[in-house]
Amino acid sequence: MNKVTHQFITEEYEGIEFLNVPDAELLIRARLFTANAYAPYSNFKVAAVAKLVDGQIVKGVNQENAAYPVCICAERVLLSTAAMLHPNVGIETMAISYLNENGSSETPISPCGVCRQSLVEYQQRTNQVIRLILSGQKGKVFIVENVESLLPLSFSNKSMM
Ligand SMILES: [Zn+2]
Numbered sequence: 001m002n003k004v005t006h007q008f009i010t011e012e013y014e015g016i017e018f019l020n021v022p023d024a025e026l027l028i029r030a031r032l033f034t035a036n037a038y039a040p041y042s043n044f045k046v047a048a049v050a051k052l053v054d055g056q057i058v059k060g061v062n063q064e065n066a067a068y069p070v071c072i073c074a075e076r077v078l079l080s081t082a083a084m085l086h087p088n089v090g091i092e093t094m095a096i097s098y099l100n101e102n103g104s105s106e107t108p109i110s111p112c113g114v115c116r117q118s119l120v121e122y123q124q125r126t127n128q129v130i131r132l133i134l135s136g137q138k139g140k141v142f143i144v145e146n147v148e149s150l151l152p153l154s155f156s157n158k159s160m161m
Pocket residue numbers: 073074075076111112113114115116
């Protein structure tokens with residue numbers, strides 16, 4: 001029997017002022033775009049803004065529903081939009097931010113399990129590593145260099161070969 005450790009590294013910054021300009025600009029877009037979220041039930045507004053490898057920008061916000069299981073996360077709204085409008089164009093970097101109208105918005109959040117699975121699939125289908133920038137409206141910023149690191153031992157098309 002072998003014990004195997006799976007680890008990943010995040011870059012952690014004390015604030016947006018420590019990011020390079022392109023990353024800071026993308027994060028600002030995500031912070032502002034939380035205003036477009038439809039979150040009347042949770043009042044937890046999430047926005048994702050991605051820069052594609054060709055420089056185009058794609059956005060998504062969470063879409064809630066009175067029937068809660070119907071809700072869609074901002075990340076998957078973005079991925080569906082990108083796939084529809086820009087098929088086969090990889091995502092270089094995605095910034096994810098949120099505005100918690102019931103509390104604080106100062107700690108980075110990371111994608112839920114369903115979104116992690118979707119991000120890994122998107123990365124594989126476009127053959128382009130996706131970076132994530134995670135932050136609230138202010139405060140710390142986490143950068144994840146490869147979404148696959150968020151889902152060790154993930155199920156993928158390779159699993160079915
Ligand atoms: Zn999600």
